[in-house]
Amino acid sequence: MSMDKQTTQAMIDEVLEVYPEKAQKDRAKHLAVNETNGEGKCITSNRKSQPGVMTARGCAYAGSKGVVWGPIKDMIHISHGPVGCGQYSRAGRRNYYTGYTGVNAFGTMNFTSDFQERDIVFGGDKKLSTIIDELETLFPLAKGYSIQSECPVGLIGDDIEAVAKTKKAEIGKTLVPVRCEGFRGVSQSLGHHIANDTLRDYVLDGTDPEAAQAEAGEYDVAIIGDYNIGGDAWSSRILLEEIGLNVVAQWSGDGTLTELENTPKVKLNLVHCYRSMNYICRHMEEKFGIPWLEYNLFGPTKCEESLRAIAAKFDEKIQAKAEEVIARYRAEWQPIIDKYKPRLQGKKVMLYVGGLRPRHVIGAYEDLGMEIVGTGYEFAHNDDYAKTTPEVKDATLLFDDATGFELEFFAEKLKPDLIGAGVKEKYIFQKMGIPFRQMHSWDYSGPYHGYDGFAIFARDMDMTLNNPCWDKLTPPWKQEKDSEAAAA
């Protein structure tokens, strides 16, 4: 289906009708029709959600503990505050890592100070310092601690920085107080920013790049903003290593504190998730003179583009190797496309994800002959939309911080064959009879990065879309038609 701008605009106008005047005015700025020539109106983003609507956004704590700090495996991340924030987000993001959980790796464990009424009344600093002592006894191999504040810590005004400073002097390990109280900012995006700032202040600034343990090599690179969801960073890393680069650090999927400390010596920072880790790249660019490059390893077309772009930053030896790798993998992905493309050709996809996927996965879908009819971000900024516009076709629907109502409305109007969004949307759309993939943590599958990941991606999309179970469900709009027809 090729859409035209009028139809898409009409759909936007229709969805806006339900809102009261003030909310309507605000929401109108967040919905747009794509114009690839860049002449379309600028979509408003990174604004407070309207009260009373169902938003899919997270909080600053989610951005810091869940996204940026959480995957660093050899540190203990203390969820400082009530027990729920840590417990309900525990291990949900599937940041894979190697190591012995509870011995030298702590990724899937939940550490919390479990605030009670007493701690709110008298402050939780004492408890925090007790916990750190206890953790030191129980987990002596932990390389450091991060204190991830939950809302009450900010509200009662605890001085976690002071505790961190005292304890750091006492135990001699990296201790990072992170002021990522959930109420800060409009979405998890500020949590990423705060986490990046603490990485800068407590990890990078605390280390002397000259004294870093690793010897600097000519082809050292760091993977930034890959959280190893379902093993994504591993399937990216092997490609980079095959073209001759030396991956020094993974920020932060399957990453360690030592890796982070060694990063200031790399030659190039490779940024996967720009939204959550651009801050630290900016800092390293200014302070250490490390250039950075955004890359995209979803689907063979983008893999080839990215590998060439990365190789172009290095010498001819790397460039020749990149071509070799690209040629070698062609024999691997061509059969995958031959197998799945006929089954998926022309299917329409609607996306609503987080920081980079609404634009990055488009290439992978297009490689399979699928079409993107609508895409949107939960917590993007203006630069994300500027990068999305050229990726999607003219007249494609764009939505920022879409509400539950809008998403359901768009699904009914656009009639996508597949929806890719988060777990909050998953069961609603499945009950509507629309094939759905949870695109935040790959629906318990993955990795999707690289050539190896593409094989899994293609299989998963086929498995979901062509699953016979969808015929057994009737979407609400079809039900209505049937009953109308019966009445007539």
Add this chain to the structure above:
Amino acid sequence: MPNLIISQTDDGLQAYIAKKDLELAVASLEFQQADRWGGNIILADGSEFYIEPLSEAPSLPKTLRARRAG
């Protein structure tokens, strides 16, 4: 006094307003000589800032203190 990080991109200068977490293209910069750099800076969204002119062009990216102007 917001902090602006000015960097060089393929499409010219770019400013990042740390406080607003916002990236914008630089529409115009008053002084861009080797011995005088700064002054009035206008961003793509029309907002204006003033950077105390530097006596030499900085190596970009660079974090600069800016004053709201206009």
